[in-house]
Amino acid sequence: MSKIARRQFIQLSAVAAAGCLVRPGADAYAQDMPKIEESDPVAQSLKYVHDASTVDAASRANPAADQTCANCALIQGADGDAWRPCQIFPGKSVNANGWCSVWAPKA
Numbered sequence: 001m002s003k004i005a006r007r008q009f010i011q012l013s014a015v016a017a018a019g020c021l022v023r024p025g026a027d028a029y030a031q032d033m034p035k036i037e038e039s040d041p042v043a044q045s046l047k048y049v050h051d052a053s054t055v056d057a058a059s060r061a062n063p064a065a066d067q068t069c070a071n072c073a074l075i076q077g078a079d080g081d082a083w084r085p086c087q088i089f090p091g092k093s094v095n096a097n098g099w100c101s102v103w104a105p106k107a
């Protein structure tokens, strides 16, 4: 495993562990959650942006042009909501049109 991959793995493990602390059902309260800022240190480390169209698809680990938070396996909350909870950013909401480097396809 390269140093960068190891570092990202450790970062994601810490973030995922934090995500486990979010109580079930908390996603129902997305409207009460503060919106994640692109300047947030964790957001920056995961290359989060509010608008996925601003990210060069070729730069993604799994290149695909149609990756957005709305079609990511880690999104929570209701389809159609503009801002929704995400398992990676506990206590914050992400833009449905956003993207980060953790994006994973829904099963």
Ligand code: SF4
Pocket (backbone or CB within 6 Å): 048, 068, 069, 070, 072, 073, 074, 075, 086, 087, 088, 089, 094, 098, 099, 100, 101, 102, 103, 104
């Ligand atoms: Fe969360 Fe997925 Fe959006 Fe990343 S791409 S912020 S993991 S919903």
